Amino acid sequence: MTELKTFKNITxxxxxxxxxxxxxxxxxxxxxxxxxxxxxxxKKYEHALKxxxxxxxxxxxxxxxxxxxxxxxxxxxxxxPLIYGLSSTTAEAQKNAVKLAELSGANIDSTSSVCHGPGxxxxxxxxxxxxTLGEIKNRSDLMVFWGANPVEAHPNHSKRYTMLSEGLFKxxxxxxxxxxxxxxxxxxxxxxxxxxxxEPGKDFELLMALxxxxxxxxxxxxxxxxxxxxxxxxxxxxxxxxxxxYGSIFYGMGLxxxxxxxxxxxxxxxxxxxLNNDHQRRFVMMPMRxxxxxxxxxxxxxxxxxxxxxxxxxxxxxxxxxxxYTAVDLLANKEVDAAFIIASDPAGNLPKKAAxxxxxxxTIILDPHWNFTSDFADVVIPSALKGITASGTVYRMDHxxxxxRSFLEDEWPDDxxxxxxxxxxxxxx
Amino acid sequence: MLRxxxxxxxxxxxxxxxxxxxxxxxxxxxxxxxxxEVVKELKAADDLEEIDLNGKIVMAGGVDIHSHIAGPKVNSxxxxxxxxxxxxxxARKGKLRSGVGSTVxxxxxxxxxxxxxxYTTVMEAAGPPMKAKHIHEExxxxxxxxxxxxxxxxxxxxVLKFISENNQQALKDYLAWLINVTGAFGLKVVNPGGVxxxxxxxxxxxxxxxxxxxxLSPKEILLALAKAADDLELxxxxxxxxxxLGSAGNYKTAINTMKLLEDYRLHxxxxxxxxxxxxEDSKIKFAMATxxxxxxxxxxxxxxxxxxxxVFGEATTMTADGILEYNLHKLSGNKWVNTDVEMETGSGxxxxxxxxxxxxxxxxxxxxxxxxxxxxxxWKVFLxxxxxxxxxxxxxxxxxxxxxxxxxxxxxxSDLNDKFDEYTDLSSLDREYSLSEIAVISRSGxxxxxxxxxxxxLGVGADADITIYNNIEDNDIAEVFAHPAYVFKSGKMIVKxxxxxxxxxxxxxxVTKPEYDQNxxxxxxxxxxxxxxxxxxxxxxxxxYYDKIEVIPCVTKE
Ligand code: SF4
Ligand SMILES: [Zn+2]
Numbered sequence: 001m002t003e004l005k006t007f008k009n010i011t012x013x014x015x016x017x018x019x020x021x022x023x024x025x026x027x028x029x030x031x032x033x034x035x036x037x038x039x040x041x042x043k044k045y046e047h048a049l050k051x052x053x054x055x056x057x058x059x060x061x062x063x064x065x066x067x068x069x070x071x072x073x074x075x076x077x078x079x080x081p082l083i084y085g086l087s088s089t090t091a092e093a094q095k096n097a098v099k100l101a102e103l104s105g106a107n108i109d110s111t112s113s114v115c116h117g118p119g120x121x122x123x124x125x126x127x128x129x130x131x132t133l134g135e136i137k138n139r140s141d142l143m144v145f146w147g148a149n150p151v152e153a154h155p156n157h158s159k160r161y162t163m164l165s166e167g168l169f170k171x172x173x174x175x176x177x178x179x180x181x182x183x184x185x186x187x188x189x190x191x192x193x194x195x196x197x198x199e200p201g202k203d204f205e206l207l208m209a210l211x212x213x214x215x216x217x218x219x220x221x222x223x224x225x226x227x228x229x230x231x232x233x234x235x236x237x238x239x240x241x242x243x244x245x246y247g248s249i250f251y252g253m254g255l256x257x258x259x260x261x262x263x264x265x266x267x268x269x270x271x272x273x274x275l276n277n278d279h280q281r282r283f284v285m286m287p288m289r290x291x292x293x294x295x296x297x298x299x300x301x302x303x304x305x306x307x308x309x310x311x312x313x314x315x316x317x318x319x320x321x322x323x324x325y326t327a328v329d330l331l332a333n334k335e336v337d338a339a340f341i342i343a344s345d346p347a348g349n350l351p352k353k354a355a356x357x358x359x360x361x362x363t364i365i366l367d368p369h370w371n372f373t374s375d376f377a378d379v380v381i382p383s384a385l386k387g388i389t390a391s392g393t394v395y396r397m398d399h400x401x402x403x404x405r406s407f408l409e410d411e412w413p414d415d416x417x418x419x420x421x422x423x424x425x426x427x428x429x
Numbered sequence: 430m431l432r433x434x435x436x437x438x439x440x441x442x443x444x445x446x447x448x449x450x451x452x453x454x455x456x457x458x459x460x461x462x463x464x465x466e467v468v469k470e471l472k473a474a475d476d477l478e479e480i481d482l483n484g485k486i487v488m489a490g491g492v493d494i495h496s497h498i499a500g501p502k503v504n505s506x507x508x509x510x511x512x513x514x515x516x517x518x519x520a521r522k523g524k525l526r527s528g529v530g531s532t533v534x535x536x537x538x539x540x541x542x543x544x545x546x547x548y549t550t551v552m553e554a555a556g557p558p559m560k561a562k563h564i565h566e567e568x569x570x571x572x573x574x575x576x577x578x579x580x581x582x583x584x585x586x587x588v589l590k591f592i593s594e595n596n597q598q599a600l601k602d603y604l605a606w607l608i609n610v611t612g613a614f615g616l617k618v619v620n621p622g623g624v625x626x627x628x629x630x631x632x633x634x635x636x637x638x639x640x641x642x643x644x645l646s647p648k649e650i651l652l653a654l655a656k657a658a659d660d661l662e663l664x665x666x667x668x669x670x671x672x673x674l675g676s677a678g679n680y681k682t683a684i685n686t687m688k689l690l691e692d693y694r695l696h697x698x699x700x701x702x703x704x705x706x707x708x709e710d711s712k713i714k715f716a717m718a719t720x721x722x723x724x725x726x727x728x729x730x731x732x733x734x735x736x737x738x739x740v741f742g743e744a745t746t747m748t749a750d751g752i753l754e755y756n757l758h759k760l761s762g763n764k765w766v767n768t769d770v771e772m773e774t775g776s777g778x779x780x781x782x783x784x785x786x787x788x789x790x791x792x793x794x795x796x797x798x799x800x801x802x803x804x805x806x807x808w809k810v811f812l813x814x815x816x817x818x819x820x821x822x823x824x825x826x827x828x829x830x831x832x833x834x835x836x837x838x839x840x841x842x843s844d845l846n847d848k849f850d851e852y853t854d855l856s857s858l859d860r861e862y863s864l865s866e867i868a869v870i871s872r873s874g875x876x877x878x879x880x881x882x883x884x885x886x887l888g889v890g891a892d893a894d895i896t897i898y899n900n901i902e903d904n905d906i907a908e909v910f911a912h913p914a915y916v917f918k919s920g921k922m923i924v925k926x927x928x929x930x931x932x933x934x935x936x937x938x939x940v941t942k943p944e945y946d947q948n949x950x951x952x953x954x955x956x957x958x959x960x961x962x963x964x965x966x967x968x969x970x971x972x973x974y975y976d977k978i979e980v981i982p983c984v985t986k987e
Pocket of ligand 2: 495699748815818
């Protein structure tokens with residue numbers, strides 16, 4: 001019997017909130033007790049050691065060394081490979097993946113391009129006014145959730161960073177006004193002071209109407225309505241935005257991936273920009289990022305290549321073109337002839353047409369757990385568990401870096417080591 | 430051992446002004462000339478490599494005291510501006526990683542371009558403490574150069590709290606702790622009090638007015654920080670971006686600040702942006718105040734400045750001064766990024782294009798040039814463009830040419846706005862910098878101000894960071910400084926005939942480790958746990974993030 005060991009302030013990587021106050025008690029390489037975990041993370045921690053992958057080539061058991069070599073061989077023989085995923089792995093693995101992409105003349109893209117990537121493209125047009133989560137906790141007197149439902153998707157978020165947190169100047173829920181814009185009354189909406197139901201696909205129109213009202217103009221209406229709302233109701237909401245001293249808008253995929261997509265985020269960013277034009281008022285916005293290190297994938301790719309995702313290395317230098325070098329497009333147009341999936345499940349998450357192409361080309365997956373993609377992948381590389389059996393760096397949704405400490409042992413090396421090893425085989429070939 | 434034969438040495442620290450000598454290098458350092466019998470032995474054992482420089486110019490590797498090269502703000506600038514990189518691609522070559530360039534280059538290309546220009550040490554000018562891990566991660570991908578970063582501390586909650594409580598001891602301990610846990614080199618102070626005011630939706634002017642939740646004036650903050658830095662004996666004094674930066678008439682704030690801190694060590698950065706007058710009669714209401722600023726700098730004995738010289742063309746402004754970037758956004762209409770960092774600082778980014786025919790830009794350009802020419806002692810003034818704010822660092826060779834050649838300067842002026850001479854004195858200034866003075870403003874001076882005793886000179890024991898230039902008699906000055914013949918970093922050749930060799934290496938991270946009373950952690954713990962969004966236990970940058978570090982000792986008093 002080994003002793004019970006306690007690890008404090010462990011960072012949870014199961015969503016972009018990256019709570020860094022998890023307490024774990026460990027015995028015999030098992031989690032005995034968890035503190036401060038949310039409903040999502042509790043389940044994930046409990047399942048972490050189950051359903052683990054093992055080295056496989058074409059459905060046959062293999063060794064770790066063999067799957068690494070096979071992966072290198074596939075990438076080397078490919079004319080136009082794709083490296084995809086990245087948002088659930090460490091910055092160290094992401095950096096190595098960019099190097100690997102460069103070495104193999106690959107395309108490299110993260111799941112960002114199918115969640116908050118449009119937001120990044122909107123940022124490239126107008127910029128972005130934002131803050132770290134603690135700043136919002138400390139100062140924000142008006143919190144707006146737009147197409148975002150943290151109560152279900154980031155369960156600890158409101159307690160740690162927003163509505164229910166204790167901040168420096170704002171101490172509790174009653175110091176903050178909360179408005180939710182969404183197409184349905186989510187659990188987050190139930191906690192708000194006001195819920196505004198947006199007609200599905202009409203976020204853009206509503207955001208533009210708010211902008212106009214704030215600029216002192218009158219928006220055009222259809223039978224007195226915009227996005228299914230009476231003008232008076234929109235004007236009242238605009239008034240609330242204007243009365244904020246330090247407002248914040250959290251936006252989710254309900255905004256970035258619906259209707260006008262990146263134009264939605266563009267409109268939201270432009271609205272926030274306008275709201276900062278009054279000298280007494282500050283306003284910031286924050287994408288509610290889902291995956292633990294999706295922010296990190298943009299960050300690491302940007303310092304190495306200059307671009308956040310959708311990068312192509314066929315010319316030995318990085319080229320950027322969302323819509324062309326994004327995984328969905330490369331796969332749907334059957335442009336890539338091999339794929340290396342890192343810590344992601346495109347077969348489960350990408351549109352059917354894109355996912356289908358993966359079955360037609362040699363596909364390698366690096367993941368600690370079985371998923372839809374590993375079910376048919378030609379090569380399966382097992383891996384250690386980020387933040388549990390593997391250490392490394394992750395970036396929170398507000399780009400705050402955190403260091404992961406491992407607290408259990410694993411039989412497999414981590415993602416960073418696997419990707420580096422494949423890279424070395426290609427570099428030294 | 431390596432011997433560089435027939436060098437013409439410009440090493441102002443050691444009073445060598447064009448001296449013909451050999452340079453000896455061993456174990457990455459400059460070595461004394463061995464005795465003749467030792468030379469013989471080395472030769473016999475084939476342990477002596479000799480390179481004949483044939484009278485080429487030799488200087489220590491360049492030292493940049495202020496540049497934005499790594500970290501969250503720089504990286505956000507990269508993401509913001511795909512248009513900045515598209516036409517400037519750098520392909521993979523051997524072991525050299527690929528990347529992109531222009532005003533906000535990728536990390537690899539940043540390292541390449543500094544190295545190709547003969548610069549071997551660069552100080553990242555502004556890092557938010559809570560994102561320090563990001564800076565160190567990028568440093569791991571920033572090749573060749575030695576680098577460090579200055580940690581933002583002028584609007585930090587604990588700094589303001591301890592100053593408002595008059596607790597200088599706690600302030601000093603806190604700053605020392607902050608430098609240690611973030612792996613910083615020194616203290617950066619940006620618009621003290623003014624960034625907190627921006628977050629509170631307030632505006633501050635000058636350094637006397639009290640304001641913000643903490644009810645402090647910039648004056649009080651400045652005095653306390655300057656004193657703490659002196660007491661901690663940090664190798665580099667507080668590195669100050671003044672209040673009211675960028676606005677017409679701000680030279681008064683700058684001069685008041687210089688006078689206020691006269692008894693302390695002080696470095697004022699990109700002083701060009703702090704040297705503007707106001708002309709109510711003119712249409713642009715904008716003027717320069719280079720006489721007043723230069724006179725004050727000439728009068729003081731400890732004060733140093735770097736210029737932040739404006740360069741015409743594309744730039745990407747980025748600073749912790751959130752309100753300044755907001756103003757630039759309003760002025761230009763260009764895209765705008767703002768990031769408030771809890772408890773610590775703010776930041777903003779706005780792309781810019783400085784135009785030759787724009788009178789305000791011309792005055793800004795001339796302000797920098799005039800300060801270079803009106804500040805008498807080159808040991809007080811250093812070459813920077815506040816990269817990429819006033820322009821990219823790759824413009825240094827061009828600035829050197831402007832300083833060394835008054836005819837080129839005159840030619841250049843003839844291309845600017847017709848009213849240029851009405852607003853500036855530059856056309857009447859005849860001073861030309863000598864090679865030795867260029868060596869001072871581009872390496873020896875900044876190294877001294879940073880307290881880097883092994884950098885910026887070629888004396889025995891110095892780091893063998895060496896740049897070898899072709900002669901200026903037969904070549905264009907800008908060409909000479911843009912494409913050194915050889916560059917050595919820590920004794921190893923990294924550039925030959927203007928090209929990088931294929932030995933990709935990562936340089937050192939320069940840090941200081943001032944001492945502090947451990948109790949400070951308990952003193953701040955409660956507020957930290959409540960008002961930050963991460964745990965204090967996860968805040969420090971762990972060893973995991975350092976590859977090669979050099980600790981620069983905290984001793985300034987003899
Ligand atoms: S909110 Fe997210 S980061 Fe926090 S414990 Fe739950 S799953 Fe983990
Ligand atoms: Zn700067």
